[in-house]
Amino acid sequence: MDYVVELLDIRKEFPSVVACDNITFQLKRGEIHALLGENGAGKSTLTNILFGLYQPDSGSIRLRGREVSIPNPNVANHLGIGMVHQHFKLVHNFTVTENIILGSETTNGLFIDLRSAAARITELSNKYGLNVNPHAKISDVSVGMQQRVEILKMLYRNAEILIFDEPTAVLTPQEIQELMKIMKNLIAEGKSIILITHKLKEIKAVADRCTVIRRGKLIGTVDVASTSQETLAEMMVGRKITFTIDKQEQVCGGSTLVLEGLSVRNNNGVLGVKNLSLEVHAGEIVGLAGIDGNGQVELVESIIGLRKVESGKIFLKGHDITTLPIRDRLNSGVSHIPEDRHKHGLVLEYTVGENLILKIYNQEPFSRRGLLQREAIAEHSNRVIQEFDVRAGQGAATSARSMSGGNQQKTIVAREIDRNPDLLIAVQPTRGLDVGAIEYIHRRLLGQRNKGKAVLMVSLELDEIMNLSDRIAVINNGELIGVVDANDTTENEVGLMMAGIKRGAMA
Amino acid sequence: MRIKLSKDSILSLVAVILGLTAGAILMRLTGNSPIEGYRYLFSGGAMNIERIGNTLATATPLIFTGLAVAFAFKTGLFNIGASGQMLMGGLGATAVGLTLAWPKPILLTVMMLVALFAGGLWGAIPGWLKAKFNVHEVVASIMMNWIAFWTVYYAVPAYFKGPFLETESRRLPSSASLKVPWLTNLFQGSYINLGIFIAIATIIIIAFILDRTTLGYELKAVGHNKHAAQASGINVNQRIVLSMAIAGALAGLGGASFYVGFASNMQIGVLPSQGFDGMAVALLAANSPWGVFSGSIFFGILHTGKGFMNAMTNIPPEIADTIIATIIYFAATSVLVERLWVRLKKKKILRFLEKSDVGAGGGE
Incomplete structure (x- = not known):
């Protein structure tokens, strides 16, 4: 041979x-x-x-x-x-x-x-x-x-x-x-x-x-x-994998997140998001598709509050949150699974337990009059670790740095979903994870949708977008090219939209 | 947590041992016996109750400045301005002590509070500049050192001039000094003063803040990963200012403990070296509050004992400073020591695996 x-x-x-x-x-x-x-x-x-x-x-x-x-x-x-x-x-x-x-x-x-x-x-x-x-x-x-x-x-x-x-x-x-x-x-x-x-x-x-x-x-x-x-x-x-995701039909509720004519500058000072309007309803997953670097980061950061909005408005459950500080947005029901889990997601020097309270440490019962309540924190993290099946060698005391990427991501997913948010923003939630962890995280995202919560998922993996989303919004060069129904589109169509070609403009 | 702590203390001990070894080589090279040298160096710092008192008194300002550097570092800030913060704290306390004639307990309390706020202000300014304009705190706090230096240079001769010398302030009355007779007598006339108790109380408070409070949790989160802290709703800029203000306040207290405790007047034209030694202490302590305590005592012994060593042998007192400097180098490069350690351990494990033949067919 x-x-x-x-x-x-x-x-x-x-x-x-x-x-x-x-x-x-x-x-x-x-x-x-x-x-x-x-x-x-x-x-x-x-x-x-x-x-x-x-x-x-x-x-x-x-x-x-x-x-x-x-x-x-x-x-x-x-x-x-x-x-x-x-x-x-x-x-x-x-x-x-x-x-x-x-x-x-x-x-x-x-x-x-x-x-x-x-x-x-x-x-x-x-x-x-x-x-x-x-x-x-x-x-x-x-x-x-x-x-x-x-x-x-x-x-x-x-x-x-x-x-x-x-x-x-x-x-x-x-x-x-x-x-x-x-x-x-x-x-x-x-x-x-x-x-x-x-x-x-x-x-x-x-x-x-x-x-x-x-x-x-x-x-x-x-x-x-x-x-x-x-x-x-x-x-x-090494075991059987289910490819199809069980997605039952569901009636959407009112709009949880409304973006109105949103413009946001990127790090170079030019508009990374241009006059973008989008709605995410309760009980649906909207997938934001696009090639890397087309304004997804700027869009998400402006909703979270990490980036200033140039013009336009952001409404959450009818309230204008455009200028609210980050903590107020979090407390009014926004959760965020960030793209870069080491940068925005975890404090790697902290333990799993400490990371699990990163957004609630200042609330009762986890702290009282400025003092951390160790027992309540331990109880909380043990429950969450078990419920979300985070594999950590020494339980809540495991240092976040020592865990595998999949379990680090599970820790973040657990923290964000356990807060029971009305709006969950998941950016590249399965990046770099193995099939088992991907399956798990997809199930959790769907769970949020089925509970009647709104989910905005940003992903570069078209398969992920096609499989999970109810509606697909496509962004190119900071502009919303269009929003299509996931049941009513093809990978090819979304791909062309990702390249900036509007629906209907195709031959 | 405990595992990590003990690893840090091992590294610090290794740095100390290496530093002392380097000192021994230097003593040998200058034609002296290291054993003699170290005997006199350490007995000079601890051989009788008076010298122990002086060691503690020398360590007191170091504890404060060490904490000032370590605390800021927990929030990811490098406070190089402890000297200036000390000066402002000392100036504030001295000014109050020389102006008001109140009963001692009240006067001392007011003096310490003024020192706390003056130092705090001196730390907060670089913090604010960092938060607002992204001016690096190292640059800003060095500049603040010189502003403090010249402020003292102007204020002392202008308002608090001594009877004989233009270059130093009047002596503080005993009612405005942290020295108290019972303590001085107990330690047979040493420089020890109430500052050491304030210092120990401060260590307890700082350790508590860092370990048990939401403030400590926030500050450490900002220090470890400010992006994640910000995304979690922590106001990073505000915490930076606060952290620098607290650090400055600690150094300000250190200034008071030095100028109205150890000394009893202020000289102009000197940036107190304790501000910089504080960095060494914090480094050696790996930023842990109780580590700062041990490090300060150790440096206190070296500082107190070097004169005695010089008197009893031909070894120049600068050797003690060289030892301190060498220890700092080894503490700063402790990463290398750690890496070496890890490599040795790995080799051991591999050898073990080979011997016991566990390695073959391993995997998962």
Whole structure:
């Protein structure tokens, strides 16, 4: 069999954990081979070993049948291995060409030979259908284009084996389609691709074979065409997963949150949210869809009170809260699951118990006349920990920093939902979590809706938006492109709206 | 919590031991016996009741300034202005003590209150500048040090001039001094004064505020993560001003304990070094109130004993200051010590695993 890469019996231990437990992974020439696993399963460790960032404790690496050692990424590059990182490594005020040649500049005497480099980039771009303008500045091009620049970077260095690390996390559905086309072009030209992902749909769409790992152990390598999504999911998680969410029909109540012509400045001082009007009713989940950085952050911060409103009004249950201080908003029934749990969600130095009272510490019975009431706090946190199934080694006394991301997020979700808010704002509530925790948090959000509370959910994951929302509001460049009924739209339509194309304007 | 505390104290002890070792090497290099040197250094600080009294009296202002730095640090603020806050506290107390002729208990109470508010004001201003205009508190409080310095430079000769010297204030009457005869006699004529009791009471109060009150909870939350604190409805800017005001008030009390307790008049042209030593104390104490107490006593011993060491041996008294400085370096780099410690521990575990063969096939 013609394997370009063989990772044989790779073992890598870190103190207290075996990240790769004798894993064997073989990549055929000209195939797209998906590497599937939950967060922390060992995907990154395995690819980092191939890319020279880690050394295996035992096992061997074979390239085109020859055993090699890869002590660092430079050697990996030299051997024709290239990696598109999840977070792009580009210099924003450089052009595409300058970024691509960075580190391997060809010179003309003292000068960099930009012209021939640009010509070569154009040639590569045409060959693989990348459609990249070599003279554009990175800061002016879209995220999808930036990713293609990263791909070109590898091709420019004659990479034969391409590793894509969660490449679709930052893309719109249309850009994902494009990327898949590009990947097909690449293998048609004889390249081989390792695709790291936890999205089953993409694997089904593009991959030839799939290797599943779970908790550092190889579960198996399967042919994608003859394996169902359900089977893949079961291999990944180790148990059956329900994909469909039970969402009973429900009559909405009055409007809990009303935004009227809201404009908010972003950190650069320009309007990040422009004249946006939106209503969220009691008993519904409104999903706010959009590509990252299109005003979602500014919008949420203005509702919470972290950001000043430039013009327009915010009403909660009929009361104008536009200028209320944060605490008054919280006390009038707003809860917030923040995007960045370490920045806005938790005080990592505090214990779980202390974090659970972060918004109620000044209320009876948790404090009286300025004195904390330890017993009441302990009782409260023990109850919440149990009710929300937060797994904390030392109970309420566990330091928040020492917990897993999933349990940190559960702590926040518990704190915010336990306050029984009329309006719950959840921003990327499942980012970076494993399937089990995602399932759990989705159930909790639905629970709020079913109890007749309003939920505004901001997410970059279109699947999450489509599955949970009753209505979907789409934001692009700070403007509300439209609000559609979740039962009455398609992923494609929402995707186009995310790109700024209004409903009805489509051909 | 207890685990963390003991880890901090171990690190502090390691810093002290390393500092003393460095001092020993220095003594050796200057051709003296370290054992002799340390014997005289420590007996100079603690060999009889009078010297113990002096050690406590030297430690008193350090306790206050140490608390002033540690408290602000809990809210994530670096109060480098304890010297200026001390000066203003001392000036306020001295002014009251030299002006009013009230009965001692009332007069002392008023003097301490004035010191508290003067220092508090001096801390609140950088706090306010930080909250309002985002001026870094380090810059602002250094500037406040010099404003205090020149205020004293002007005010003392202008209003409280002594009979002989332009450069110092009149001596305080004994009714306006924190020194009390019974205490002075008990410690056989040392500098010890009521300040030490106020200092210990203050430690108890500060520890209580930080541990048990909603205010302490808020301040620490702001210090650890002001974004999360803000998102939870805590008024971060207000807490910053309050934290700096309390820190300033603590240093102001320290100023009173120094100028109307340890000393009995104010000299111009001096920024009290205790303000800066307070940072060292807080660092060594890892910002814990009772750690500040132990650190201050330790530094008090070194300061009191260095003269005796110098008198009995050929070791220059600067060695004691060098030891303090070295301890500060080791305390500041305690992260490195900790990392080393963790690495050693890991190695031990790995070796254990290899030996007992538990490691194979482990995982989860």
